[in-house]
Amino acid sequence: MQWKDITNPTQIGEIKQQPGYSLIFKHSTRCSVSAMAKRRFELDWEAIPADTSLYFLDLISYRNISSQIAETFQVHHESPQILLIKDGDCVLDASHSDISAEEVAEVVKTNS
Incomplete structure (x- = not known):
């Protein structure tokens, strides 16, 4: 996965x-907790179905996009x-x- x-x-x-x-x-590229959570997630992400699109946001560089996601x-x-x-809604x-x-x-x- 990528x-x-x-x-x-x-x-x-x-x-x-x-x-x-x-x-x-x-x-957050400035946060060690975030780095640990990302690393843990990536170690286990093969459990997620391969047809799931995975998106990554560097919220330090793109804070405005992070706010847009929340809204x-x-x-x-x-x-x-x-x-x-899922189909446009956060589940x-x-x-x-x-x-x-x-x-x-x-x-x-x-939910499938």
């Missing part, structure tokens, strides 16, 4: 319009944070130590 970087605000609308599952990982998907901004999007959001690839896989399995 991250697709979010660098343009128009990508948020595109993610919202995508059918199926997409995941957004909001990462678009009606979630409180946190960092680090994952949002699992799971988690932050800090609650970020889990296994939980994402379970939600996908349950």
